[in-house]
Amino acid sequence: GDSVTQMEGPVTLSEEAFLTINCTYTATGYPSLFWYVQYPGEGLQLLLKATKADDKGSNKGFEATYRKETTSFHLEKGSVQVSDSAVYFCALTTDSWGKLQFGAGTQVVVTP
Amino acid sequence: NAGVTQTPKFQVLKTGQSMTLQCAQDMNHNSMYWYRQDPGMGLRLIYYSASEGTTDKGEVPNGYNVSRLNKREFSLRLESAAPSQTSVYFCASSVSLGQPQHFGDGTRLSIL
Secondary structure, X not given: OXXXXXXXXXXXXXXXXXXXXXXXXXXXXXXXXXXXXXXOOOOEXXXXXXXXXXXXXXXXXXXXXXXXXXOEOOEEEOOOOHHHOEEEEEEEEOOOOOOOEEOOOEEEEXXX | OOOEEEEOOEEEEOOOOOEEEEEEEOOXXXXXXXXXXXXXXXXXXXXXXXXXXXXXXXXXXXXXEEXXXXXXXXXXXXXXOOHHHOEEEEEEEEOOOOOOOEEOOOEEEEEO
């Protein structure tokens, strides 16, 4: 079946550091890929998405490129802030009705 | 600016008690979903409703039932709560099949 694998956390960074969270997937068919973010005590929010190979999703300084050849969708941000502290989830869907398969989540902690 | 509203936010039950978690969305979305979130496991789909009048099982439906009351509301019922159902429950909705999902803030449920 479909699956998503994310790097384990927590990832601890200093403010203004470069962030990378690795995400790889296995899927039948041609998935759409997503990154969601969950701030403490809140639900998940869509951060960015990509629907076909070589697409780059971007939002709030975060970027991720859909790499079909490596089945990856790594999340990056050039300069993190304390407010970026959250749990980040990589997800995919291959179903027409939009069922999401989530990774386990990666907690990111940014210190001043 | 409500989006997806879940009630209650917190609940403690005793084993064997029943309870219904409520979810309502005000975005005129067709599809709605119930997930549970457990540490290290990401989110897992319990049930979903592709459109008003339809419901289907997700990945972990055992011990749960759902009702799509109307287009706005999608409830999740635990008929006889068990400690294994201690979790954070999220409701989500999407415009249509395959579109990004919008999440509520969750219900934290503890079963003793």
